[in-house]
Every structure is written in structure tokens, then in C-alpha cells.
Amino acid sequence: MTYWLGFRCAGCGTEHPRETPAGLCPRCNGILLAAYDLSALRTRVSRETFERRAPRLLARWAELMPFTDPGVMEQASLCETETPLLRAQALGESLDLPKLAFKMDLYLPSASLKDRPQSAVVAGAIERKVEVVAVSSSGNAGAALAAHAAKAGLKAVVGVFAGVPEAKLAKIRAYAPSLLLVKGGMDTTEQAIRSVCDRGGWLNAESFVNPYANEGEKTIAYEIAIAHDWDVPDHLFLPLGNAGCVVAPWKGFRELLELGLIARMPKLIGVQFSACCPIAEAFRRGENDIRPFHRQPSFSTTLMHENPISGSLALRAIRDSSGAAIAASDDEVREAMRLMAQQAGIFAEPAGAIALAGAIKLRRNGQIGANDSVLCLVSGGGLNYLNATATGGRVTGPLTLDEIGALDPATIL
Ligand SMILES: Cc1ncc(COP(=O)(O)O)c(C=O)c1O
Ligand SMILES: [Zn+2]
Numbered sequence: 001m002t003y004w005l006g007f008r009c010a011g012c013g014t015e016h017p018r019e020t021p022a023g024l025c026p027r028c029n030g031i032l033l034a035a036y037d038l039s040a041l042r043t044r045v046s047r048e049t050f051e052r053r054a055p056r057l058l059a060r061w062a063e064l065m066p067f068t069d070p071g072v073m074e075q076a077s078l079c080e081t082e083t084p085l086l087r088a089q090a091l092g093e094s095l096d097l098p099k100l101a102f103k104m105d106l107y108l109p110s111a112s113l114k115d116r117p118q119s120a121v122v123a124g125a126i127e128r129k130v131e132v133v134a135v136s137s138s139g140n141a142g143a144a145l146a147a148h149a150a151k152a153g154l155k156a157v158v159g160v161f162a163g164v165p166e167a168k169l170a171k172i173r174a175y176a177p178s179l180l181l182v183k184g185g186m187d188t189t190e191q192a193i194r195s196v197c198d199r200g201g202w203l204n205a206e207s208f209v210n211p212y213a214n215e216g217e218k219t220i221a222y223e224i225a226i227a228h229d230w231d232v233p234d235h236l237f238l239p240l241g242n243a244g245c246v247v248a249p250w251k252g253f254r255e256l257l258e259l260g261l262i263a264r265m266p267k268l269i270g271v272q273f274s275a276c277c278p279i280a281e282a283f284r285r286g287e288n289d290i291r292p293f294h295r296q297p298s299f300s301t302t303l304m305h306e307n308p309i310s311g312s313l314a315l316r317a318i319r320d321s322s323g324a325a326i327a328a329s330d331d332e333v334r335e336a337m338r339l340m341a342q343q344a345g346i347f348a349e350p351a352g353a354i355a356l357a358g359a360i361k362l363r364r365n366g367q368i369g370a371n372d373s374v375l376c377l378v379s380g381g382g383l384n385y386l387n388a389t390a391t392g393g394r395v396t397g398p399l400t401l402d403e404i405g406a407l408d409p410a411t412i413l
Contacts, residue, residue, distance in 0.1 A: 002065055002066065003063050004067070007033065007211055012028040022210055022212060031310065031313055038258045042260060057081065057115070057116065058119060066215050073119075076119050077151070078148065080115055082226075083104045084103075084107070085103055088344040098371075099233075099374060101233070102377075106378050106382075117216040117244060118213070122154060124203075130154070135204070136159040136189040137189070138168070139165060140168065146158055149177065159196075160180075161185055161189045180196070186306070208309055213248075214244065221253045221256065232262060235373070237269045239355055240303065241302065242309075243279065243313070244310070245379060266375070267324070269318075270318055271326055276296065276306060277293060277327040282311065283326075294306065298330055302351040328361060333350050337389075348382055394412070
């Protein structure tokens with residue numbers, strides 16, 4: 001049974017009932033966060049309550065999910081389960097980070113963390129009897145929404161901008177949503193989808209515009225806590241773009257703290273590309289609000305939000321956790337991709353490797369210690385972004401079988 005009460009505005013603090021439209025605060029246009037009766041829930045659940053259940057992405061945490069009918073989680077589900085933690089001992093030791101591990105969200109069904117928010121958005125859409133769901137995307141959110149909508153029998157609309165990697169476009173198109181190609185970047189695409197949703201009466205699935213997205217994404221925190229036997233790593237490194245995967249885990253950890261299920265929160269370190277880092281810049285300046293950033297050229301098309309609506313909330317979450325917002329260069333991210341693939345066997349896309357780039361940076365400048373436990377979120381797989389792959393290894397051939405027969409095998413190595 002859910003302990004969901006409704007929504008609370010992160011801007012003006014107004015509480016809204018469950019039936020409020022799943023959008024921004026009707027009063028101030030601020031971000032709505034789902035609210036739960038945690039003091040009642042505290043007396044009814046224990047660690048064992050959750051441990052006994054199957055590790056399903058949303059259903060395991062039903063009390064902390066915003067659905068009146070728990071059946072909608074199953075209707076939206078692609079059988080996602082908790083993602084595993086991979087301890088990367090050899091890579092960690094070579095980086096003087098012996099307690100380095102990765103949370104493997106690239107194993108989710110559409111190959112990125114976006115299955116978390118979008119499964120919850122689709123479950124919410126089913127409950128609200130919505131027929132059309134739409135999202136602006138750099139590729140992964142669009143694929144995740146389209147996949148879950150296909151499963152649930154909803155119509156999906158995906159907005160992407162020119163330059164989205166071919167593999168992401170192919171992934172989206174396989175699920176056959178209606179595609180809106182937008183001239184401009186990520187921020188323009190968001191505006192475009194907001195506009196067609198307003199006029200078409202469709203449900204916008206954009207993180208923060210749609211409060212269900214956060215509720216799906218906060219499971220990152222729950223899974224980390226349960227996998228650490230209700231402790232947490234010292235530092236959790238996360239990709240930072242629109243800040244969904246920083247604010248949502250923060251909310252999840254806060255809820256577990258209030259429920260008395262964990263005793264501390266990890267330091268949340270959000271990592272942006274230096275080419276587009278409004279949140280890291282505001283953090284560096286000690287400000288509470290971001291200033292729009294003019295995006296510079298980068299090999300990444302993901303995490304390129306010049307003016308994310310979540311900026312102030314992201315800064316609040318990061319500071320509350322005693323964490324940081326930092327930036328990594330394209331070269332630092334390429335190096336992280338190479339190390340992950342070649343020394344830990346993890347093939348990540350750039351946004352999936354940026355967390356490690358941040359961890360390497362803070363270890364080198366001494367902001368994190370060698371004995372600290374460090375967990376990096378691998379938010380997307382390398383097949384999403386083939387032209388960004390950091391390849392390696394000697395290539396021999398093409399040769400005929402006869403030519404290979406005459407070859408000293410040692411020369412292949
Ligand atoms: C692989 C990957 N990681 C991280 C993110 C960041 O998600 P958010 O902007 O919601 O924090 C995205 C967003 O598209 C993504 O595709
Ligand atoms: Zn408000």
C-alpha cells in the first residue's frame with residue numbers, strides 16, 4: 001500500500017493533492033516533488049520488509065511510489081530488476097581508489113538509466129488514463145519512454161535535436177513512437193515538447209516537469225542502500241545534465257534517512273561536461289541559482305542543458321549531501337571510457353563514463369582519499385554512441401586462411 005500523500009512544491013512549499021496535474025506547481029511553476037507520510041510508514045516497515053521482496057525496479061518499493069493502484073507498475077514494467085554493483089579492483093588500485101565500484105545501469109532494458117524515470121512516468125500515465133505521453137530527449141529518455149509506452153499500449157511522441165547519435169535514433173525508432181525533429185539543442189527541444197504537450201493535452205515526461213520521473217529515478221538510492229546492507233558509499237559520482245540522476249537519488253536517500261533505514265547520506269558529486277556546465281559553475285561561485293551557459297563544442301550530445309530548470313534544486317541537493325558539482329573535459333571523459341572498457345570490461349557511452357572521470361579528478365587533486373569508498377553510476381551503454389568509442393588493441397588483416405596459416409600467432413598479439 002502506498003503512503004503517497006500528493007505533491008509538495010520545491011519552490012513555494014505548497015502542498016498539492018494527488019489529483020493535481022502531473023506538471024509544474026500550479027501556483028508558482030516550481031518543481032513538484034511527490035510527498036509521502038513517512039512518519040506513519042516508519043512504524044510499519046523495516047529493512048526486512050524490503051529485503052524479503054523480489055528486486056523489481058518500482059514494485060519492491062511500493063509504499064514509496066506514487067501509485068494508488070500498484071498494478072500499474074506491472075503494466076508499465078519491462079521486468080526491470082535492480083542493477084548490480086561491479087567492484088573494479090584492478091582499475092581501482094591503478095587509480096589509487098581501491099574501493100572503487102560501478103552501478104551498472106547500462107543493463108536496464110533500453111540500455112540506460114532512463115528506464116527508471118520513464119517506467120514510473122508510464123505507470124503514472126496509466127493511472128491517470130492518459131493516452132499520449134511525450135518527451136524531449138538526447139536519445140535515451142526517448143527510447144525508454146517509447147519502450148514502456150509500447151508495452152503499456154500508450155502513444156508516445158519523442159522530440160530530439162539534429163546531431164543525436166545514430167544508434168540512439170535507431171533505438172528510439174525501433175519502438176515506433178512519433179518523432180519530432182527539432183532545430184536547435186536540448187533546451188530548444190524541451191521548449192518544443194512543452195509547447196506541443198500544452199496544446200495537445202499530452203503528458204510531458206520530462207524530468208522535473210513530470211514529478212513521476214523523479215520517483216522512478218530515486219530507486220538508484222534505494223538499491224544502493226540495500227546492496228550495501230543499509231550503509232552507503234562515501235562518495236557517489238553521478239552524471240549531471242538536467243540533474244534528474246542527482247536530485248532523485250538525493251530525495252531517495254533523504255526518505256531512507258527519515259525512515260531510519262540508513263544512518264548517513266553519501267556525498268553526491270555531479271559531473272558535467274566542461275563544454276556545458278552551468279551547475280558546476282554556480283557551485284564554484286558559491287551561488288544558489290545558475291546562470292544560463294553557452295554550450296561549447298563537445299563530442300557528447302548528452303548532458304548539454306544550457307539552462308536546466310532544476311539548477312537551484314540540484315545545487316540544494318548537492319550541498320545538503322556535502323557533495324560537489326564539478327566539470328570534466330572531453331579528454332578526461334574519453335580517458336575514463338578507455339579505462340572502464342580496457343581495465344574493467346565496462347563499455348559505457350560518454351555520459352556513462354563521466355562519473356569515473358570526476359572521481360579520477362577528485363582523487364588526483366586530493367579531494368577524496370585513497371581509503372574512501374567510491375561508487376560511479378554507469379548510466380548508459382557504449383552501443384548507444386558508437387562514434388564516441390575509445391577503441392584499442394592491434395588489428396591484423398583481413399587475411400585469407402592460407403595467409404593466416406603462414407602467420408606467427410605472436411604477431412597477432
Ligand atoms: C546516459 C545518460 N546519463 C545521464 C543522463 C542524465 O540524466 P538527467 O539529465 O536526467 O540527470 C542522461 C540523459 O539523457 C543520459 O542519457
Ligand atoms: Zn510552487
